[in-house]
Amino acid sequence: MNAKSSSAVTRVAAGTEPSAVKSARRTLEVLEFFAARHSAATVSEVAEALDYPQSSTSMLLRTLESLGYLMQEGGSRRYRPTLRVMLLGTWMHDELFGQASLFSNMAQLRLRTGQAVLVGLRQGIHVRFILSLPSVKANALRYPVGVMRPVCLSAAGKMLLTRESDREVQRIARRANAQAATPQERVDVSALLNEVRESRERGWAESVNYPQRGFANLSTLLPAIAGQPHMGITLGMRLEVLEARRATLLDALESAVRMLVPD
Incomplete structure (x- = not known):
């Protein structure tokens, strides 16, 4: 049939x-x-x-x-x-066949850092997080799976913008500003472009006092996967944690990404 x-x-x-x-x-x-x-x-x-x-x-x-x-x-x-479909059953794959998946690597990163771990992809002027593992800290923010953040404000969004040309970054920023619901969601286009250029050069991006005051995000790109959109991996934490442990957290983030690069 x-x-x-x-x-x-x-x-x-x-x-x-x-x-x-x-x-x-x-x-x-x-x-x-x-x-x-x-x-x-x-x-x-x-x-x-x-x-x-x-x-x-x-x-x-x-x-x-x-x-x-x-x-x-x-x-x-x-x-x-997209990979969001695959992630629905990844935990079962890990349970049955061993620790070799994106999910298990992200779970290990969460345990190593103690911070929230998120994987997101760009959808227009937003980033949608398709994987979210909560921080082990009691005073941490919660990021529900599927939550969307403005691409120009989030660390993951800034990293995903590094895959675009400068002209396209400016176009996206202007469009985001035109659709911003509040003044806080608007960005300085020139300042954002400079930040994206810097992130493109160093390989990581951060956002401070975002999504709430006193919190921060640190992000880099996942290895490209054929047939899939670019994705960013993010650590979400309190701002004082970022300021005290930036180098250590970056090392953990980059090590997790290297584990996902095919031999």
Whole structure:
């Protein structure tokens, strides 16, 4: 039985299932579709394979993209899963097959530093964190998985901007300023550009008194992965921790990244 006929049978068996159940089922079926396909697909291809209406398929894929589970290939209309999908079951992989994954490396970094560890990717003028491991400290901030931060303010965002040209950094900053909800979210475009240039040169970025006063972030880039957007890894901490341990934390951050570079 092919994917299309299987989906149709499932829908008939489901009968008059509640809309929330239907949405959950379709979300899982889309992820399973990509798991079986092993390649990107257009809205039409997904709709045809799963026998969904074109309009609701388009809406579902856009929603999964906005949540960081799917991405559109550059300049095309084709969608493919991001690493956020893989991370859903990484802890099980570690439990069954050993400590050799992104998740386990990030967990080790958390234990080594005691700080929150986050992995994020850029979505327009924001960074969405697709992995978040909380600090072991009782007075630390909590960063929920899926939380979004302004790309021009967060340390991860500044590092992700290092992958863009100076002209593109300025364009993104102006767009972010135009959409800023509060004056605190606006940035000095020239100052940001200088900071991005410096971060590009030294290989790391930081943000202080952000996302709240008295807190800070330290970030660098993860190794590039074919078919995936650039991602940044971040340590979140209290500001006094950054000021007292910057060199040690940077060493831990860079060591974790080196562990992920293929031999």
